[in-house]
Amino acid sequence: MPEAFIYDAVRTPRGKGRPDGSLSGITPLSLGTQVLEAIRDRNDLDTNYVDDVIYGCVSPVADQGADIARTAVLMADYAQTTSGIQVNRFCASGLDACNMAAAKVMAGEARLAIGGGVECMSRLPINSDGGAWPIDPSSALKNYFTPQGIGADLIATIDGYSREDVDSYAVESQRRAATAWEGEFFTKSIVPVRDQAGDIALDRDEHMRPDASLDGLAALKPSFADMGEMAFDAVAIQRYPEVEFVNHVHHAGNASGIVDGAAGVLIGSREVGDALGLTPRAKVLGGASIGSEPCIMLTGPADVSTKLLSRLGMKPEDIDLYELNEAFAAVVLRMMNALDIPHEKINVNGGAIAMGHPLGATGAMILGTVLDELERRGESTALVTLCAGAGQAAATVIERV
Numbered sequence: 001m002p003e004a005f006i007y008d009a010v011r012t013p014r015g016k017g018r019p020d021g022s023l024s025g026i027t028p029l030s031l032g033t034q035v036l037e038a039i040r041d042r043n044d045l046d047t048n049y050v051d052d053v054i055y056g057c058v059s060p061v062a063d064q065g066a067d068i069a070r071t072a073v074l075m076a077d078y079a080q081t082t083s084g085i086q087v088n089r090f091c092a093s094g095l096d097a098c099n100m101a102a103a104k105v106m107a108g109e110a111r112l113a114i115g116g117g118v119e120c121m122s123r124l125p126i127n128s129d130g131g132a133w134p135i136d137p138s139s140a141l142k143n144y145f146t147p148q149g150i151g152a153d154l155i156a157t158i159d160g161y162s163r164e165d166v167d168s169y170a171v172e173s174q175r176r177a178a179t180a181w182e183g184e185f186f187t188k189s190i191v192p193v194r195d196q197a198g199d200i201a202l203d204r205d206e207h208m209r210p211d212a213s214l215d216g217l218a219a220l221k222p223s224f225a226d227m228g229e230m231a232f233d234a235v236a237i238q239r240y241p242e243v244e245f246v247n248h249v250h251h252a253g254n255a256s257g258i259v260d261g262a263a264g265v266l267i268g269s270r271e272v273g274d275a276l277g278l279t280p281r282a283k284v285l286g287g288a289s290i291g292s293e294p295c296i297m298l299t300g301p302a303d304v305s306t307k308l309l310s311r312l313g314m315k316p317e318d319i320d321l322y323e324l325n326e327a328f329a330a331v332v333l334r335m336m337n338a339l340d341i342p343h344e345k346i347n348v349n350g351g352a353i354a355m356g357h358p359l360g361a362t363g364a365m366i367l368g369t370v371l372d373e374l375e376r377r378g379e380s381t382a383l384v385t386l387c388a389g390a391g392q393a394a395a396t397v398i399e400r401v
Contacts, residue, residue: 004102005280006398007112007273008266009368010038010191014205014356017121017258022202024122024260026193028057028064031262032072032118038191039114039266040076047078049272051110053264054100056093056117056360057086059128068118088360089289090389091325093117094263095363099287099396101267106284111272116264117361126258126359133390144239144295146232148389149224149255151297152328153248154236158296159334163249166329167217170254170353172343173326177350178210185349185376189368207257207356222248223255239295254329259356263364282371282398285381286312292391298331300393301385302338308395309383316341319397320379323366325386326351335385348373362386367396374400 012031015023023031032055040047055069070084089096098115105113132139139145146154156166180186181204192203225248228236233246273280288308292300301324309315316339324335324346336346349369352362363386370382385395 001106002108002269004105004267004284005270005273005401006265006267006282006284006371007278007280008039008043009371010035010189011263011365011368012191012193012261013202014207014259014261014358015202016206017260019122021122021260022206023193026195026201028068028118028120028123029071029075031120031193031260032068033075034191034193035116035262035264036072036076036078036114039264040078043266043278046276047082049276050078050082050112050114052101052104053082053084053114054097055084055086056088056097056363058088058090058093058119058359059124060086060088061129062124064120064124089392089394091327091357091359092363092386092388092392092394093360094365095367095384095386095394095396096289098265098267098364098367099394102284102287105267105269112266112268114264114266116262116364118262119358119360120260121258121358122260144235146235146295147224147227148297148327149250150228150232150236150246151295152250152330153224153246154240154296155298155334156249156330157243157247158240159330159337161249161330161333164214165333166249166254167214169329169333170217171212171214173347173350173353174208174210174212176348177208177354180349185372188372205355207259208354212253217253220251220253223251224248236295250328250330254353256327256352257356259358261358261361261365263361263368265364265367280401282400285397285399287394287396289392289394292393294391297389297391298327298387299334300387300391301331301335304393304395305339305383305385308397312397319381319383321348321370321373321382322346323370323382323384325357325362325366326353327357327387329353331387363394371398
């Protein structure tokens with residue numbers, strides 16, 4: 001079976017997902033196109049060898065719909081023979097896109113493929129695409145549907161994480177992200193976004209709050225207490241009757257930020273890399289996905305990581321660096337406890353609490369981030385994982401070449 005190698009990884013900076021965000025005037029198509037252009041130009045790439053582009057996109061409607069991956073391929077002037085497909089596994093979409101690209105290479109279906117994603121949350125907010133899972137009463141009742149924030153607070157309640165625990169994690173995420181930017185750790189992968197005039201619209205993650213403090217976060221009201229009181233705490237307790245009440249500890253300061261952004265990862269075989277003069281940076285050892293209990297929803301990362309490591313004949317201590325999307329602080333705390341991961345090995349440059357979570361793109365973004373950090377530190381192996389809606393998770397293990 002052919003091996004799959006990562007040859008390049010790029011991402012845009014993350015813009016605030018609001019009307020006043022720096023990327024709100026940039027279309028999703030433009031973001032996705034600029035990523036593909038950067039991959040082509042950075043590698044002097046003959047795009048006739050790129051067989052497929054796979055983009056995660058969680059709200060594939062309006063100007064993010066109609067298979068934005070193929071449209072971006074055409075706009076980036078790739079070879080007409082390069083196909084494109086749009087995929088959605090909620091927050092894990094971007095990483096699943098990379099896993100699918102690697103699988104195509106390993107199966108011999110593709111010589112080169114690009115996995116990535118795009119999400120413009122300033123233009124298309126969460127749940128813009130609707131769907132039966134939360135809306136159809138037959139589904140919502142059967143699966144004890146609650147919003148993700150209720151699930152995060154339920155994790156904190158069951159595992160015993162206090163408001164100070166989750167706020168402390170959030171402050172450290174902000175500190176690490178600020179240190180990484182000051183140290184120029186992200187510059188290898190960042191592609192500045194340009195507007196229609198060709199001027200730089202954004203070249204730095206703009207969601208960060210490096211001045212965040214425990215005192216400042218303590219003043220914020222829990223974001224999900226009202227909706228919990230309205231109905232969803234009762235649903236959660238019905239599913240988890242051992243819980244007397246849900247302790248609401250999450251808010252905007254210790255949960256992932258709403259942002260715009262796009263990313264892409266160039267993956268191919270050793271043979272095509274040699275033919276095109278490309279230097280491999282890492283080998284994809286494997287990927288996996290898993291389903292988890294859908295009411296609490298966010299517990300999958302530890303399970304999918306265990307599943308993948310077992311399949312690869314590895315143990316958690318064999319991994320040098322971990323990247324877990326910071327959907328909510330309690331999600332990361334639970335993963336650290338479940339696999340006994342020291343804090344100095346996970347999200348070492350901060351995460352989505354500080355920099356934001358452009359839903360369909362984040363998985364590809366953090367895959368590139370951890371690869372850059374492996375190279376900077378001279379380390380070998382990394383595991384990337386994300387929880388996803390309806391009780392799911394995805395994971396990938398890479399080994400630096």
